[in-house]
Amino acid sequence: MPLVVRDEIERLVQEAVHRAQEGGLIPPVAPPPSTVERPQRPDHGDYASNIALRLARAVGLPPHEVAKIIASHLPSSPMISSVEVASPGFLNFRLSPSWLASQIDEVLKAGERFGQLGIGQGQKVQVEFVSANPTGPLTVGAGRGLAIGDCLARVLQAAGYEVEKEYYINDAGTQTDTFAATLYARYRQLFGENVDVPPGAYTGEYMWDLAEEIRQEWKDRFLGFSEGPYPPQLQEIGISKMLQRIKADLALTGVHYDSWFSERSLYPDTFERAMAILKEEGYVAQKEGAIWFVSSALGEDKDNVLIRSNGRPTYFASDIAYHYHKFFVRGYDKVIDIWGADHKGHVPRMKAAVSALGIDPERLVIIIHQLVTLKRGGEEVRVSKRAGEVITLREVVEEVGADAARFFFLSRAPHTHMDFDLELAKRQSAENPVYYVQYAHARMAGILMHARGRGLDYADGDVSLLKEEAEMAVARHLLRLPEVVEYVARKLEPHVLPYYALEMATAFHDFYERCRVVSEDVQLSRARLRLVAAAKLVLAQCLHLMGMSAPERM
């Protein structure tokens, strides 16, 4: 079974320190837990450890000395061909070419299991993402949350967690009221009535479309309603139609949710139970005619309203009930919420609420992704569901394709601000990194197909014939997949995947130029075909983790 190379080297280093300490050459101080990294420069080896530099002061020896001692105590390993001590005290490791080649067989043997890890130990994790209100179409911002959330879910699953993806439907609360009131106004306006839209109305074009659709299906059925600002049934219809559109948009990008959770379903039972716990724990107070969560008792700056003076619960109160349901009713070990930066202010009080419910707040991980600045030919476009211009996710996906959109959203670290220039995305679509990566996969498929056409069977190819540097470079990159999965699962930063895919593709394209795969030398051809097959497997896995397709031809 292939292993995580970096972890294995770390293990060797720790073992060497242990041995040196037993031999009395290094004082028994605790070594730092993790020191192995991939150096930037190739002449510094494939992996490097700075353990000697970090240990030097504690043990009172020059770093270079410490490095030499550790190097001389390293257990031998078939994986490593050389270890160098470099100033000021690095240990540089080089992977053995024959070991690298042998791993190609291991990758092929593992097949789709390659890159799957057991670090999750079957823990139940929920990833909740997008969860945009069903009051308007999904925007590009939702696309970023979608790409990150779906990718993390896939990676966590590969890392050995039991993962569920969820969309939270905000079908209760004041925004849905405003939505319904706006919809009703539009509907009446279609019949020629002279009415105004409510304050804070949703003024997007789609509200007219929705109203028109309803007019055609229900005729004048809702006219003349007077028991409230809008007919409840009209709200139902509107939300359900909006939700259908959202689901269609999501389908366009290939996301599959395991569950759709309705805010309304929290009422009344779940909501009551969650509030009861807060009350029992003494975190609820009444003042100024409203009911408050006393988050100041948990170190927050201020308290937050749970139930408004008009008797209606706030979004925050709903969200507490929702998280109560996640942890207590459904029993997730860990919950990951992916929110846009416009929800940032909600994070501390949500954490406080979770701990007030008696849950270790560490079990709730909230990933905030910064907002997407939309541009058109360099000019900024403001995005607001309530204001006029909205660039929808659908619009973007239809223009650049789901794969490209995902790759693009994933390539930026969640906490960075991101520019999305529609013109640029369109213009670059022919010379895009997305195509570069997918082309590599198609090329691999093409070679394997070509070999099949020639009747070349590589099942028993001998990988030990592979010695070229370009071949080794491909092998080295292949073996990093588990490392990448581990990293993303641990840090929850999916953007390293696109970069890895790019490096993988580059290594392969370079290999392709330098090493003819199918040649007169049948034995060498078979060996190289195995390398190509392994590379194809790994690149496909990588694309799959990003939620992208791995085309056999383009």
Added chain:
RNA sequence: GCCCCCGUAGCUCAGUUGGAUAGAGCGCCGGCCUCCGGAGCCGGAGACCGUGGGUUCGAGUCCCACCGGGGGUACCA
């Protein structure tokens, strides 16, 4: 005002609990098609890492101040 995020090549972005000469894509300049897919490959130009201090063997990375951009600070979600 206070809190959070960002500022790295012309543009968009990487840079792994502080590591060795700061990287990639696009764009630009110059090369490579007898041969498995040229949506490719090779080479080149292009960065005083926003500014100024500090911490130490070592700072793009940590601390402080400032400048610029974004977000939050609701009985909105």
